Amino acid sequence: MKTLVAGLGALGGRLAAAFLLRGLPLRGFQRPGATLENLRNRGLRYRDGEGTLRTFALEVREDPEALGADPADLVLLTVKATQTRGAAESIARFLKEDGLVLSLQNGLGNGEVLGEILGPRRVALGTCTYGAHRDAEGTVLWGGEGQIRFGPLREGRDLREVEGTLQAAGLDARVAPDLPRTLWEKVLLNATVNPVSALLGCPNETLLAHPASLRLMRNLLREGLAAARAEGIPLEEEPLWERILSVLRATASNRTSMLQDREAGKRTETDALGGALLERGQRHGLDLPATEALHLLLSALDGRQERKD
Numbered sequence: 171m172k173t174l175v176a177g178l179g180a181l182g183g184r185l186a187a188a189f190l191l192r193g194l195p196l197r198g199f200q201r202p203g204a205t206l207e208n209l210r211n212r213g214l215r216y217r218d219g220e221g222t223l224r225t226f227a228l229e230v231r232e233d234p235e236a237l238g239a240d241p242a243d244l245v246l247l248t249v250k251a252t253q254t255r256g257a258a259e260s261i262a263r264f265l266k267e268d269g270l271v272l273s274l275q276n277g278l279g280n281g282e283v284l285g286e287i288l289g290p291r292r293v294a295l296g297t298c299t300y301g302a303h304r305d306a307e308g309t310v311l312w313g314g315e316g317q318i319r320f321g322p323l324r325e326g327r328d329l330r331e332v333e334g335t336l337q338a339a340g341l342d343a344r345v346a347p348d349l350p351r352t353l354w355e356k357v358l359l360n361a362t363v364n365p366v367s368a369l370l371g372c373p374n375e376t377l378l379a380h381p382a383s384l385r386l387m388r389n390l391l392r393e394g395l396a397a398a399r400a401e402g403i404p405l406e407e408e409p410l411w412e413r414i415l416s417v418l419r420a421t422a423s424n425r426t427s428m429l430q431d432r433e434a435g436k437r438t439e440t441d442a443l444g445g446a447l448l449e450r451g452q453r454h455g456l457d458l459p460a461t462e463a464l465h466l467l468l469s470a471l472d473g474r475q476e477r478k479d
Contacts, residue, residue, distance in 0.1 A: 277442025296320025
């Protein structure tokens with residue numbers, strides 16, 4: 171499959187490195203800015219879990235029309251939820267008619283936007299728990315092992331070739347038998363961990379070290395579970411809490427994407443996480459006080475940053 175990564179930040183860079191380490195063909199799509207300039211001038215630099223630094227040449231384009239001359243079979247979408255609509259409009263110009271975009275983004279609502287623009291049959295949704303972050307020079311740093319689970323937005327699309335393509339890159343990737351449950355589990359993981367890490371300004375291992383942060387995350391999880399159950403997703407607290415702790419241990423040195431956004435002075439994805447949970451909670455008359463408090467704090471910080479910009 172002609173594969174392309176759209177959004178070459180920390181996660182997109184990590185996935186691209188997996189393909190390039192195996193010698194598999196891959197292209198990139200990146201909007202103009204510092205990331206694009208770094209990739210063009212210095213290549214994709216990736217430091218693995220052993221500390222080995224590798225540099226890869228990667229064809230990266232900013233013009234969707236140029237990519238449209240040789241359209242992609244598969245697009246791995248890793249841009250922020252705030253950028254989904256713009257990315258989908260670009261992807262529509264370089265995705266084959268029978269191609270597929272696999273969203274590995276955070277939050278709720280990305281599938282609806284992608285389906286509206288690209289058509290639901292050309293959209294798949296997934297979760298990705300691989301840890302990655304970038305240093306001040308733009309080098310992508312390994313942040314822990316993970317897995318990818320995904321499925322079609324509309325039932326009936328065979329994704330075995332996509333599964334094989336990701337596995338050929340050495341990724342732990344499988345089609346999920348119950349996609350809604352899988353997506354909600356990832357949303358709750360992110361909504362539990364990311365806001366706390368972003369507001370405390372600490373890596374994952376620090377969240378595990380303090381009873382107060384653990385208690386706060388547990389409260390966020392319980393509220394998120396209430397929203398999920400009200401939406402018809404019957405998740406259990408203890409297995410999901412243990413999974414969250416396991417992910418934090420496996421990605422101990424990682425800095426969550428929301429923390430990276432805060433450190434870079436960028437808008438966070440709180441609307442797609444805490445905000446989306448609050449919207450769904452309100453539909454069902456639920457009170458989610460911890461979720462609301464952290465969402466308001468992050469929204470205020472986002473607003474302050476926008477005024478600075």
